[in-house]
Amino acid sequence: MPVSIESLPEISYGVTQNTLDENLDISVYNRASDIPQDVVVALQSNAVRTNVTLPLIEKTRLRENAGDVDFDQLWITCVAIDDEGRRTPELILSCTKNDLGTYPIFISPTIPASHLTEEFVIHRLRLLMVVITAKIPTERVYSIFAPELVAEVFAELWYEMKGVAPYEEPYYAAKLSFCSKKTFRNRQATDMxxxxxxxxxxxxxxxxxxxxxxxxxxxxxxxxxxxxxxxxxxxxxxxxxxxxxxxxxxxxxxxxxxxxxxxxxxxxxxxxxxxxxxxxxxxxxxxxxxxxxxxxxxxxxxxxxxxxxxxxxxxxxxxxxxxxxxxxxxxxxVGLGEADTQPIEGVERWTEIGFDRKKVQLGHW
Missing domain, CATH: 3.40.630.30 (Gcn5-related N-acetyltransferase (GNAT))
Structure with missing residues (x-):
């Protein structure tokens, strides 16, 4: 059974945190260039699934290298560490913005979708919630956009912890898909x-x-x-x-x-x-x-x-x-045709769940 928030020991950011029968490193970064390279590589290896997170990290790193640092951005990583010290990046949460306003809270997995079981997700999100509470104002969390199960669990835990109710109807419920050179269907443009x-x-x-x-x-x-x-x-x-x-x-x-x-x-x-x-x-x-x-x-x-x-x-x-x-x-x-019934890695159901707008500050994306 997942542990309750009350029973969790205090987390030292950037230091491995032993939880139950596994080691999890929960770390916080305000500079994209401080995010460990193995996490960035994991994101890049899942570029379709991490499209809400990776592009801004890459762009922000370039800006920081040029001396333009914006500390009003935040990323939280969840990395599993085995007994031999090998690291496996699992989730990255972002609390970021663009020129039009603040983005939702994004959570991008970097492990296969089949690993995202309810038990797996609940355990890690409970740990992340402790950090979020310490680092992100409640009113900033106006919505969560993530794979369907992750978003639903996040919304439940956030309500349990902060008392900010999620809306029953999601703001957005969609399927993530992609097109590659292999799947692209090139046809001559039709006449009007x-x-x-x-x-x-x-x-x-x-x-x-x-x-x-x-x-x-x-x-x-x-x-x-x-x-x-x-x-x-x-x-x-x-x-x-x-x-x-x-x-x-x-x-x-x-x-x-x-x-x-x-x-x-x-x-x-x-x-x-x-x-x-x-x-x-x-x-x-x-x-x-x-x-x-x-x-x-x-x-x-x-x-x-x-x-x-x-x-x-x-x-x-x-x-x-x-x-x-x-x-x-x-x-x-891919994965959008009536005959496409077999799972395709990278094709997933994603959901954006909004929170009570009387208690949050709505952004734009």
């Missing part, structure tokens, strides 16, 4: 007929208003993480400046050849590590839905990213989003 000509390309600053309108639309459909028009403009500018967004532009149509070009769809990829890119936003303007714009653009973006040297492109697709699931399956994302 009477809708006219189109171009698929990286967005530029002259697209700012069109990109912002779609960012606003996406957030409007992503409660509670809505954006004001000003916030949407800020996000759009950041995406374009960082070269992390492509657009599907309609240039003309048969009935109105002089029509101004319209941005019908965008695909953003904002969490990118050395080997894996992550599509984080796909949105089509309501008036252009059903025309194949999303599939056309997602395929082109994946082709570009894979040709640039990425080994995989990851994304999450909501369980109840049948049209998007079909689009991604057609492009080559």
């Amino acid at each position: 007929g009477a809708r006219g000509r189109y171009i698929l390309r990286p967005a530029v600053m002259s697209d700012l208003r069109g990109v912002a309108a779609l960012c606003f639309q996406f957030a409007k459909e992503s409660e509670p993480f809505v954006l004001s028009e000003e916030g949407a403009l800020k996000e759009a500018a950041m995406l374009i400046r960082n070269e992390q967004v492509w657009v599907h532009e309609l240039q003309a149509n048969v009935s109105s050849p002089s029509l101004e070009p319209q941005i019908a769809c965008l695909v953003a990829f904002t969490r990118n590590s050395q080997t894996c890119a992550t599509i984080s936003k796909v949105v089509t303007s309501p008036e252009y839905r059903g025309l194949g714009c999303a599939q056309r653009l997602v395929r082109q973006v994946c082709k570009s990213l894979l040709n640039s040297g990425k080994q995989a492109v990851a994304l999450y697709v909501a369980h109840d989003n049948g049209p998007a699931t079909k689009v991604y399956h057609n492009v080559g994302f």
Whole structure:
């Protein structure tokens, strides 16, 4: 049976903590460059599953090496140590932020999904909770995003410990999938007929208003993480400046050849590590839905990213989003077809569970 929090001895951060019949090292880091290399290697070896954690660590390390240190970031690692001193990184928790606000609490496993049993998860999360309570303000924990079992156990333990109730309905329930060069389905882009000509390309600053309108639309459909028009403009500018967004532009149509070009769809990829890119936003303007714009653009973006040297492109697709699931399956994302019934390592159910918004400070991601 897992031990209760009251029975746990005090943890010395960075020092091996003997718990029950195994050694677990629970360590806290405010600098990404202080995270042990074996933990970083474990994350890199699971780049698809750790797409919410690894990219920021890699980017932050580069900034720190250049002298730009932001201590308002935090990572907690759980590493098993056997009797011969061999270390096995198991979980990494992140409490981080971006230019738009604070991220949820992310927990990324670096061990096979089959190891994430309820007993395994409860035991380790109880240990992590002691550290979280000491290092992270209660109001900062506005949601948890992790593999389904991990998120559910975290929410239960957090309520038990802090009295902040989780919402019954998750903010987001999705399947993590990925596309590689091996699975990518390269097809010639379809014609739009009477809708006219189109171009698929990286967005530029002259697209700012069109990109912002779609960012606003996406957030409007992503409660509670809505954006004001000003916030949407800020996000759009950041995406374009960082070269992390492509657009599907309609240039003309048969009935109105002089029509101004319209941005019908965008695909953003904002969490990118050395080997894996992550599509984080796909949105089509309501008036252009059903025309194949999303599939056309997602395929082109994946082709570009894979040709640039990425080994995989990851994304999450909501369980109840049948049209998007079909689009991604057609492009080559694995584990999304009706015949895909066998487990695939890296394809998992992830959940974001929110906490009582009267007691937390909501962020944005």
